[in-house]
Amino acid sequence: MRVSRQARAIRQLLLPAARALPWRAPAAGAGLGLLILAVARIVDSDPAPWLAAVLLRCAILADAVGLAFLMDDPARHTTATVPTRRALRTAVRLALITPVTALWWTAALLLVPSQARPPAGALTLEAAAACVLALAAGAAAVRLTDALAPGPSVAAAFLFTAVVAPLLLPDRWALFVAPGDARWEAAHQRWAGVLVGAVLLWGMCLPEPVRRRPGALRVRSPSGTSDPSRTW
Amino acid sequence: MTAVLDGAPVATRDAGRRSSWAAALALALFEARRLLLTLPVLLAFALYVGWIVWRTPDFQDGYPALQDADRAGQTTLLLVGMAVLVCVNQAVLRAKRRDTERHFAVLVLPRSWRTAAHALSLVPVVLLTAVCALAQFGWSALRSGAVGSGSPGELLVGPLTVLLFGALGVLLARLVASPIAAPLITVLLVLMLFVAGGFPAGDGERGLRWLAPVVTEASSQTLPAALLDRPAAWHALYLAGFALTLALLAVLAGGGRGWMLTAATAGAAALAVTGGVLQCAPVGADTKAARERASVSPEKDQTCVRHGSSTYCAFPEWTARTESWADVVHDVQSSAGGTARTQPLVVRQRIDARHGLTGDAALEPSMTPHQVTVGTAWGGNRVPEFSAAVAAVLVAGDEKAAGSLCDGRMVTVMWLALNRLPDPMTSLRDVRLDDSVSGSAIVLSPTNPMSMTAGQTDVVRELLGRPAGEIAPRVTAHWAELTTPKVTTARVAKLLGVAAPKAADRCE
Numbered sequence: 001m002r003v004s005r006q007a008r009a010i011r012q013l014l015l016p017a018a019r020a021l022p023w024r025a026p027a028a029g030a031g032l033g034l035l036i037l038a039v040a041r042i043v044d045s046d047p048a049p050w051l052a053a054v055l056l057r058c059a060i061l062a063d064a065v066g067l068a069f070l071m072d073d074p075a076r077h078t079t080a081t082v083p084t085r086r087a088l089r090t091a092v093r094l095a096l097i098t099p100v101t102a103l104w105w106t107a108a109l110l111l112v113p114s115q116a117r118p119p120a121g122a123l124t125l126e127a128a129a130a131c132v133l134a135l136a137a138g139a140a141a142v143r144l145t146d147a148l149a150p151g152p153s154v155a156a157a158f159l160f161t162a163v164v165a166p167l168l169l170p171d172r173w174a175l176f177v178a179p180g181d182a183r184w185e186a187a188h189q190r191w192a193g194v195l196v197g198a199v200l201l202w203g204m205c206l207p208e209p210v211r212r213r214p215g216a217l218r219v220r221s222p223s224g225t226s227d228p229s230r231t232w
Numbered sequence: 233m234t235a236v237l238d239g240a241p242v243a244t245r246d247a248g249r250r251s252s253w254a255a256a257l258a259l260a261l262f263e264a265r266r267l268l269l270t271l272p273v274l275l276a277f278a279l280y281v282g283w284i285v286w287r288t289p290d291f292q293d294g295y296p297a298l299q300d301a302d303r304a305g306q307t308t309l310l311l312v313g314m315a316v317l318v319c320v321n322q323a324v325l326r327a328k329r330r331d332t333e334r335h336f337a338v339l340v341l342p343r344s345w346r347t348a349a350h351a352l353s354l355v356p357v358v359l360l361t362a363v364c365a366l367a368q369f370g371w372s373a374l375r376s377g378a379v380g381s382g383s384p385g386e387l388l389v390g391p392l393t394v395l396l397f398g399a400l401g402v403l404l405a406r407l408v409a410s411p412i413a414a415p416l417i418t419v420l421l422v423l424m425l426f427v428a429g430g431f432p433a434g435d436g437e438r439g440l441r442w443l444a445p446v447v448t449e450a451s452s453q454t455l456p457a458a459l460l461d462r463p464a465a466w467h468a469l470y471l472a473g474f475a476l477t478l479a480l481l482a483v484l485a486g487g488g489r490g491w492m493l494t495a496a497t498a499g500a501a502a503l504a505v506t507g508g509v510l511q512c513a514p515v516g517a518d519t520k521a522a523r524e525r526a527s528v529s530p531e532k533d534q535t536c537v538r539h540g541s542s543t544y545c546a547f548p549e550w551t552a553r554t555e556s557w558a559d560v561v562h563d564v565q566s567s568a569g570g571t572a573r574t575q576p577l578v579v580r581q582r583i584d585a586r587h588g589l590t591g592d593a594a595l596e597p598s599m600t601p602h603q604v605t606v607g608t609a610w611g612g613n614r615v616p617e618f619s620a621a622v623a624a625v626l627v628a629g630d631e632k633a634a635g636s637l638c639d640g641r642m643v644t645v646m647w648l649a650l651n652r653l654p655d656p657m658t659s660l661r662d663v664r665l666d667d668s669v670s671g672s673a674i675v676l677s678p679t680n681p682m683s684m685t686a687g688q689t690d691v692v693r694e695l696l697g698r699p700a701g702e703i704a705p706r707v708t709a710h711w712a713e714l715t716t717p718k719v720t721t722a723r724v725a726k727l728l729g730v731a732a733p734k735a736a737d738r739c740e
Contacts, residue, residue, distance in 0.1 A: 025412040032416050058423040065415045152411035156318045159415050160272050163422055
């Protein structure tokens with residue numbers, strides 16, 4: 001009974017959610033990713049495998065930065081009290097974006113010349129981990145702050161982590177290894193760990209908090225959205 | 233009713249302009265404080281300062297050459313630059329995000345002035361960067377082992393890069409009013425960094441690669457400052473002009489008008505183009521001649537100093553370091569026997585600067601008798617390497633002969649080189665290419681490497697384990713036989729009173 005009600009809610013939500021989804025940022029990120037790969041292919045049709053891996057990782061980063069904006073919801077305070085839970089509404093968003101991202105990733109892989117393409121499965125794992133991590137960061141920002149659109153701050157934090165991680169990670173936790181490296185296998189086990197951790201974090205941040213504590217985490221974001229929004 | 237004015241109305245135009253300036257300055261100060269306190273900028277600065285504290289004490293093994301120290305922090309500052317880019321961009325877009333643009337529209341500050349204030353808010357961050365870069369350089373410069381001289385141009389590159397990235401962030405916010413633009417531009421910058429850093433410098437030292445904000449070199453060798461010939465001053469001018477152009481373009485895009493603004497933009501662009509073109513010009517003929525001279529006939533540029541019986545010839549910037557070299561030579565000679573004990577040596581500093589910094593070139597061993605080569609770096613592994621070269625020249629006569637030592641004399645060489653060093657076993661590990669203390673290995677020296685067999689390694693390890701007072705008299709007593717060509721390792725071991733290796737000498 002309850003399941004059928006939820007299914008009906010999802011069916012009814014699908015179209016409005018698709019219209020309300022902040023498509024522009026993910027589209028820009030995905031577009032930039034494809035642009036990087038396409039330009040690289042035109043400039044150098046036979047890249048070295050390490051270069052192909054760097055290009056694909058940059059494309060993943062661009063797409064994930066776009067996805068960091070996906071949890072933005074200017075109506076979140078209005079919809080906080082509706083009977084349809086936020087977890088369900090977020091799941092609908094995810095259901096809408098996942099096929100598009102999968103399609104995008106296939107195109108990205110196909111843009112890399114086959115002789116230089118790193119192992120597709122391993123790179124797909126990296127892409128999945130990065131994208132889910134970006135979504136989880138967005139969900140955490142929504143869960144822990146009052147911000148309506150934490151996207152810019154989430155994107156900045158995600159980008160910062162992505163730039164700093166390769167510099168700071170010690171050798172035994174290396175994630176960004178070149179294809180053919182002896183640590184490739186171990187690094188991808190760690191990537192799987194990142195994916196699992198991101199999924200768990202995302203799951204924990206899905207529900208609407210029961211009540212907002214007066215001292216809820218107030219992160220001073222780069223945009224200065226540190227205080228409760230003044231527009232409502 | 234007709235009102236009569238007592239006096240002519242006072243023109244308020246000047247006052248308005250002055251208050252605009254004051255308001256813009258106040259806004260700039262407020263935004264600067266906010267910018268410095270944003271999380272990414274704070275974290276980036278924390279990482280940068282941490283990196284300085286962690287890396288500077290060990291930079292070039294504690295014996296820094298200031299012509300390298302001045303550009304050591306540039307790459308790390310790119311991180312600060314990216315954080316500033318994203319944060320200043322979001323600060324400019326804040327009014328739109330909070331929907332306060334309409335309120336600002338009725339205030340004293342027009343949009344172009346607010347844009348200018350955001351550009352001005354970069355100044356404190358840039359100054360802080362400059363202070364950090366200066367502190368890092370000063371730390372290196374104050375070390376007792378520091379040599380050479382830094383270049384103000386190179387020191388300016390880091391702060392100007394931060395300014396450039398910040399100006400790009402302001403311009404981007406005025407061109408694309410979307411918060412996704414700055415993060416995506418940063419992704420492109422990261423890609424550029426990785427891809428440009430991965431490619432070798434190519435055939436030329438100059439050319440288009442200088443258009444990148446920070447230009448790194450493939451080689452890690454230290455050259456005299458005059459031979460580097462990096463167009464640092466032109467590059468700083470290019471960065472300053474570029475950053476100014478972007479900032480003024482942002483003001484123009486923010487609705488600024490007027491001939492002064494247009495002229496200033498044109499002037500800044502002209503500066504950027506001048507610096508950009510001049511820095512890409514090929515390396516001058518006089519630099520090439522100077523590099524050739526320093527590589528082929530260094531004696532023409534060098535000054536020679538005597539310490540004890542030996543002569544030490546170094547490029548002028550390194551003369552202060554000759555004393556450290558003399559200490560090592562003294563230690564090695566005082567362990568030797570026969571004429572080697574008093575043999576006057578010539579220690580000559582040599583470099584191969586013919587390719588500039590585009591690649592590391594190995595030095596050819598010298599064929600002049602009793603001449604030892606020393607490089608431009610010192611400290612760390614360079615000390616046992618130099619020590620090994622001195623010992624090898626004392627035993628074999630010259631560096632060319634030392635490179636082909638393949639008999640028991642290698643044991644004498646290694647013992648002479650290492651026994652007086654503070655920690656002989658660590659030095660043995662350091663001086664060998666594979667960092668081992670057993671088996672055969674390549675022994676590094678300033679010129680061609682030497683090789684040790686597994687048997688020789690065992691004997692040397694055994695000798696270094698014994699007290700020096702026990703071995704030294706035997707070395708002095710049997711010096712003639714220990715240094716005879718073709719003497720076997722087994723014979724040397726017997727003379728020095730340690731177990732002989734089973735395997736015969738065979739060099740790979």
